[in-house]
Every structure is written in structure tokens, then in C-alpha cells.
Amino acid sequence: MMLPWKMSGQPAGPEHSPYAPVSIHDVTVAYHRKPVLWDVDLDLPEGKLVGVIGPNGAGKSTLIKAILGLVPTASGEVKFYGGTLRKHRALVGYVPQRESVDWDFPVSALDVVAMGLYRRIGWFRRIRRTHYEEATKALARVGMDSLALRQISQLSGGQQQRVFLARALAQDAQIYFMDEPLVGVDAATERVIIALLRELRNAGRTVVVVHHDLQSVAEYFDHVIMLNTRVVAAGPTAEVFTQDNLLKTYGGRLTLLDEAAHAVARTGQR
Amino acid sequence: MNWTLLDTWMLATGIFSALSCALLGNFLFVRRLSLMGDAISHAVLPGLAAAFLITGSRDSGPMLMGAVIAGVLTAVLTQGIAHAGKVEESTSMGIVFTTLFAVGLLLIVRAADRVDLDPSCVLYGSLELTPLDTIRIGGMTLPRAFLVNTSVFAVNAAIVWLLFKEFMIGAFDPMLAVTQGFRPRWMHQLLMALVALTAVACFETVGSILVVAMLIVPAATARLLSSRLPAMLGLSLAIAAGSAILGHLGALTIPRLFGFEDTTTSGMMAVAAGAMFFLALIFAPGSGVLAHARNQLSLRRRIENEDALAALYRRGEGMELATAELPSPRLLHRLERRGFAAESAGVWQLTPRGKEEAESVIHAHVLWERFLVDHANMRVDHAHQSSERLEHVTTPEMREVLAETVEKPVTPPSDGSILPPR
Numbered sequence: 001m002m003l004p005w006k007m008s009g010q011p012a013g014p015e016h017s018p019y020a021p022v023s024i025h026d027v028t029v030a031y032h033r034k035p036v037l038w039d040v041d042l043d044l045p046e047g048k049l050v051g052v053i054g055p056n057g058a059g060k061s062t063l064i065k066a067i068l069g070l071v072p073t074a075s076g077e078v079k080f081y082g083g084t085l086r087k088h089r090a091l092v093g094y095v096p097q098r099e100s101v102d103w104d105f106p107v108s109a110l111d112v113v114a115m116g117l118y119r120r121i122g123w124f125r126r127i128r129r130t131h132y133e134e135a136t137k138a139l140a141r142v143g144m145d146s147l148a149l150r151q152i153s154q155l156s157g158g159q160q161q162r163v164f165l166a167r168a169l170a171q172d173a174q175i176y177f178m179d180e181p182l183v184g185v186d187a188a189t190e191r192v193i194i195a196l197l198r199e200l201r202n203a204g205r206t207v208v209v210v211h212h213d214l215q216s217v218a219e220y221f222d223h224v225i226m227l228n229t230r231v232v233a234a235g236p237t238a239e240v241f242t243q244d245n246l247l248k249t250y251g252g253r254l255t256l257l258d259e260a261a262h263a264v265a266r267t268g269q270r
Numbered sequence: 271m272n273w274t275l276l277d278t279w280m281l282a283t284g285i286f287s288a289l290s291c292a293l294l295g296n297f298l299f300v301r302r303l304s305l306m307g308d309a310i311s312h313a314v315l316p317g318l319a320a321a322f323l324i325t326g327s328r329d330s331g332p333m334l335m336g337a338v339i340a341g342v343l344t345a346v347l348t349q350g351i352a353h354a355g356k357v358e359e360s361t362s363m364g365i366v367f368t369t370l371f372a373v374g375l376l377l378i379v380r381a382a383d384r385v386d387l388d389p390s391c392v393l394y395g396s397l398e399l400t401p402l403d404t405i406r407i408g409g410m411t412l413p414r415a416f417l418v419n420t421s422v423f424a425v426n427a428a429i430v431w432l433l434f435k436e437f438m439i440g441a442f443d444p445m446l447a448v449t450q451g452f453r454p455r456w457m458h459q460l461l462m463a464l465v466a467l468t469a470v471a472c473f474e475t476v477g478s479i480l481v482v483a484m485l486i487v488p489a490a491t492a493r494l495l496s497s498r499l500p501a502m503l504g505l506s507l508a509i510a511a512g513s514a515i516l517g518h519l520g521a522l523t524i525p526r527l528f529g530f531e532d533t534t535t536s537g538m539m540a541v542a543a544g545a546m547f548f549l550a551l552i553f554a555p556g557s558g559v560l561a562h563a564r565n566q567l568s569l570r571r572r573i574e575n576e577d578a579l580a581a582l583y584r585r586g587e588g589m590e591l592a593t594a595e596l597p598s599p600r601l602l603h604r605l606e607r608r609g610f611a612a613e614s615a616g617v618w619q620l621t622p623r624g625k626e627e628a629e630s631v632i633h634a635h636v637l638w639e640r641f642l643v644d645h646a647n648m649r650v651d652h653a654h655q656s657s658e659r660l661e662h663v664t665t666p667e668m669r670e671v672l673a674e675t676v677e678k679p680v681t682p683p684s685d686g687s688i689l690p691p692r
Binding site (some may be wrong): 019032065068069086089092093094096100101102105106107108111112115118119121123124126127151167 | 300302356432433434435436438440441442443444446447448449450451452492496497498499501502
């Protein structure tokens with residue numbers, strides 16, 4: 001499969017790495033033997049805003065989780081700047097789906113943002129005042145510093161999402177993976193988040209965003225990955241975000257593959 | 271009441287049991303796994319039985335080891351079965367701990383002729399007997415149970431102190447924890463091992479009822495009174511210690527009042543903890559039943575006041591009011607006390623302040639009506655009814671958004687309502 005950015009020869013990033021920030025080699029993921037990601041093989045470009053789109057159940061979240069080692073892969077491997085994730089953890093930031101955590105948990109917005117610093121603080125060490133100051137700065141960047149001490153269940157959905165974004169900023173990563181950061185947020189929050197994503201991109205960071213709203217894809221993303229179990233297309237938005245590819249991604253023809261996947265799952269059962 | 275040295279030792283031992291359990295209970299509570307404490311305290315039985323069968327003695331060392339292994343096994347099996355069998359974690363927990371408990375019973379029956387197992391001792395413990403079993407350390411004679419319980423608390427406190435943030439991130443956002451290189455699954459299993467260790471150490475002294483009670487109740491009570499984990503930990507420890515003290519005092523005094531003998535201290539401690547929970551449930555500021563009722567009452571008062579103000583305003587503008595719409599004398603006097611209305615020559619009228627308040631309410635009403643009709647596609651008569659309720663809960667922020675959204679000049683969509691000057 002010919003990928004546009006594989007041919008173009010990306011300029012080296014801030015680390016002057018000869019490798020792509022993330023390269024995914026033939027990754028397959030199966031839940032209970034049913035493949036949800038099938039032989040994904042692509043490189044992520046450095047310093048771009050990358051959208052991951054596809055219908056429900058296409059494996060968008062799974063792709064991110066597979067890259068981050070959060071779900072076991074049936075085959076394949078993922079390299080970060082040519083090395084392992086274990087070696088490059090400090091470079092990776094993650095924003096999970098908002099519903100993935102318990103918002104009744106007894107922590108303040110500031111506590112949640114400080115969690116972005118835990119890796120740097122290290123095992124067994126305590127959170128110091130300077131860490132909280134840093135977390136407050138991150139909250140200020142999403143316009144939430146006035147609500148820093150509020151318990152997180154007292155925040156609106158959009159404010160909760162901003163807290164997650166602030167936590168990612170505090171992580172100060174080189175490559176960000178964000179799972180549906182724009183779902184269920186108000187218009188003001190969406191503007192704040194998009195401005196931040198662009199700021200990160202302009203600072204040379206790679207930002208990968210699972211996205212659901214096709215209307216805004218062309219406006220928001222430099223690159224898109226169009227996913228439906230298989231990677232239907234991946235490349236610069238202007239080139240691959242076409243009617244034809246949309247039909248292939250969201251249209252019916254790939255249901256054949258889905259049926260086959262179910263059949264594969266059944267053969268595995270005794 | 272007759273306080274002796276025995277009471278001091280009993281109480282000290284009870285307090286440290288309660289503290290150990292309460293500390294760990296917080297982390298079970300925030301993971302919504304409070305019942306895991308119950309499960310593990312049953313599931314340690316086969317570990318104890320196996321340790322006894324293998325070593326042939328009731329030494330603490332092998333017993334604790336067996337319990338820890340059984341505790342971790344419970345956690346691992348619970349997660350494994352939930353995953354493989356696609357069942358709820360609570361279901362899987364139920365399957366695991368009942369099975370392990372049954373296996374433990376079978377093992378004990380197998381060894382029945384060699385072990386003296388007193389069911390009431392397991393249930394209530396034997397706190398009353400603990401001061402009698404002593405060991406000498408460095409010239410001091412200390413009850414063995416006191417030593418065991420303080421050591422277990424020291425271990426728990428040290429581990430929670432060292433790994434506080436690791437436990438917290440593992441419980442709140444395990445996926446983020448994994449991407450940062452922390453090990454939430456190990457953290458969880460360490461927690462389960464500590465719960466098992468604590469449960470077994472405390473069983474002997476205070477019994478399984480108090481272990482389960484102290485794992486669950488102080489943390490749940492503390493959560494009602496605090497919204498940050500460090501504060502919750504501190505409060506839960508205070509509540510646990512408080513329950514132990516009140517429980518022991520209660521056990522000594524309360525039954526006497528009714529002419530009975532002393533009752534068991536550990537049972538009374540669990541009752542004291544439960545009582546504290548109910549007090550917190552009722553009196554907790556903000557989230558308590560009482561605070562909730564007070565909020566409801568003040569909201570109802572405000573609605574009454576605002577409706578009365580609007581009625582007086584409309585009458586002041588020359589509108590006829592039906593008798594039912596006229597505020598009651600009680601309500602009028604309440605408005606008078608707040609400086610919103612005054613009576614002169616038998617006629618009630620709004621003061622300038624009252625007029626301002628009334629205009630604000632009516633303004634909110636009209637804004638909502640327009641918004642509902644123009645932007646939410648609601649019929650005019652329905653919009654009036656909804657606005658009657660919405661006008662009382664309009665915050666300044668909402669009013670601002672409404673004013674921005676609604677077309678100017680703002681006119682009421684229905685005939686007959688009055689638009690105050692703005």
C-alpha cells in the first residue's frame with residue numbers, strides 16, 4: 001500500500017530523529033477473536049494535526065489504545081522514533097474518552113491536572129507546591145484556573161474536557177493521542193480546544209485526534225486516517241478526504257469484511 | 271463504669287484495628303469496590319486452612335502468608351472471570367469469594383479434629399481476651415494482639431504514604447497510569463494483599479463484622495464530608511478511632527442502663543460507626559439530607575415571594591387580579607419584613623426595592639417565553655407555563671445568555687403580560 005507521507009520524506013523533527021514519530025507495522029487487534037483492527041500499517045507524520053475518522057465500531061479508539069499498549073495486539077508492532085514505547089514514554093501524552101473515568105472521584109480539577117506530572121515526579125515521590133503551580137498554569141491555558149479547587153463532578157462536560165486537555169498540556173509530550181476530545185462539549189470549549197491543538201501543532205508536536213464530526217474534518221486536520229477495521233485511506237486531508245474514500249469508509253461495502261470477521265470469531269469457538 | 275488497665279489495652283488494640291481497615295477502605299471505596307473487603311475477608315479462609323494443614327500450627331507467620339496469597343488470588347480471579355466470562359465485576363466477585371470460602375470450609379472440616387474453630391470468635395473476635403495473651407519485648411509486657419495490630423497499621427500507613435499518588439492515579443484513571451509507566455494492576459493487587467493481611471490480623475481481635483464495617487463505613491462517612499482524597503483519608507481515620515472509643519464506652523455503659531451485662535466491644539464499635547454514618551448522611555453540609563431539605567425550603571419560599579411580587583406589580587400596573595392570585599396576608603407580611611412591600615391605608619403596595627425585584631422576575635419570564643417560542647419551537651401557551659417555573663431559577667449568567675440570544679426589542683409573545691421597563 002502506497003502512503004503519501006511514506007514517499008514524501010518527512011523533514012526531521014525537533015529530536016532530529018530519522019524516524020517517524022510513530023510507525024505502526026501490521027497491527028491487528030481482536031476482541032474475543034473478532035478482529036476490530038485488521039493489519040493496520042502506517043506512519044504518523046511529525047508536527048501535524050491528524051484526525052482519525054470512521055463509523056461507530058470502526059476501531060478508532062482501539063487504534064489509539066493499541067499504539068499506547070493499552071490493549072493487547074494479536075500481531076504487529078508499534079515503534080516510536082524507531083524505538084520502543086517503554087523507552088519513549090515521556091514523549092507520549094494521552095487524553096482518554098471523558099466517560100472512561102469516574103467523575104465522582106474525590107479530586108479537584110487541580111489534582112487531575114497534576115496527574116499529568118506524575119511520570120516526571122516519579123515513583124514514591126510526593127507532589128510538591130511547584131508541581132501544583134505548574135498544573136495551575138496548564139489550567140490557565142484552558143481558561144479554568146478560577147475553578148482549580150472545584151471537585152470535578154461540579155464541572156460541566158465542557159469544563160471536564162478542558163481539565164483533561166490541561167492535564168495533557170502538563171504532560172508536555174511530543175506526541176498526543178486524544179480520544180474524542182470534542183464530544184459533548186459546548187461551542188466555546190470546542191474553540192478553546194481547537195486553538196490549543198493548533199498551538200501544539202505549530203510548536204512541532206504531533207497531535208492525533210479521534211473525531212466524529214465529518215463537517216469539521218477539512219477545517220481542523222492536516223492529515224486524516226479513514227478507518228473501518230482496515231485503514232481505508234491515510235494522508236493529507238486535501239488529498240484523501242474525498243467523496244470516494246468517505247463512501248468506502250462509511251458505505252456498505254466493508255460490511256462484507258465485518259461478516260467475515262464474525263465468521264472468523266465463530267470458528268474460534270468450540 | 272469501671273475502667274481498668276485491661277480496658278486501655280482493649281481499646282488501644284481496637285483503635286489500631288479500626289485505623290488499619292479504614293485507611294485501606296478509602297481506596298476500595300473510590301474504586302467502587304467496597305464489597306471487595308467483604309469478599310476478601312471470606313476468601314482468606316482457604317489460605318488460613320491451607321497454611322494450617324501444611325505447617326500444622328497456628329503461628330501468625332504462615333497464617334498471614336496464606337491469607338495474603340488467598341487475597342491476591344481473589345483479586346486476580348475476580349478480574350479474570352469478569353473479563354473472560356463477560357460478567358459484571360460484582361458478579362465475578364460473588365462467584366470467587368463464595369467458592370473460595372466453601373473450599374476453605376471443606377479444608378477446615380478435613381482438619382476438624384485438629385483445629386479448634388469457634389464460629390462466634392470469627393464473627394465477633396475476642397477483643398475482651400486480647401490483653402491476657404502477652405509477650406515480653408525489651409522489658410515491656412505487651413498484649414500480642416496490640417503488637418500485631420499496630421504493626422499492620424504501620425505497614426499500611428507506610429505503604430499508603432509512599433504510594434499515595436500511584437494508588438490515586440491507578441484508581442482514577444488506570445489507562446493514563448499505564449501510559450505513564452505506572453502499574454495500576456500491580457497497585458490493585460498490592461491493595462488486595464494489604465486488605466487480606468489486615469483482615470486476618472484484625473479477625474482474631476475484633477472479628478469479621480468489625481473488619482467489614484471498618485473497611486466500608488468510615489470511608490463512606492468521610493466521603494460525605496469531604497471532596498478530596500487526602501481529607502477523606504484523614505477524616506476516615508478520625509471516624510474509625512472515634513467509633514472504637516465510643517464503641518468501647520458504649521459497650522461498658524449502655525447495657526448497664528437496661529440492667530444487662532456488658533456487651534461485646536467490637537459489635538458496639540460497628541454500631542457506633544454506623545451511627546456516625548447516619549449522622550453524616552443527615553447533617554453533612556451541602557450533601558446531607560438536612561441541607562437538601564433546607565435548600566428545597568428556601569427555593570420554595572423564593573418562588574412564593576417572587577410570585578407575590580409579580581402579582582402586586584401587575585396590580586400596580588392596573589391589572590385585575592383574581593382572588594386566588596392575591597398573596598396571602600402571611601406572604602404580604604413576609605415581603606414587608608424584607609422591605610419589598612408596605613401597607614398604607616389598607617392597600618398593599620411595592621416599595622421601590624420590591625418593584626425592582628418584581629421587574630427582574632417579570633423580565634426573566636419574558637426572556638424565557640421569547641426564547642422558548644423563537645428558539646425552542648414551543649407553543650405560546652406552553653411557553654408561558656414553562657417560563658413560570660424557569661423565571662425562579664434564572665442565574666445572572668443564564669440571563670446574560672438569554673439576553674444575547676433573544677431578538678431585540680424584547681416583546682412578550684403572548685398578549686396580556688406586562689413588559690417592565692429595562
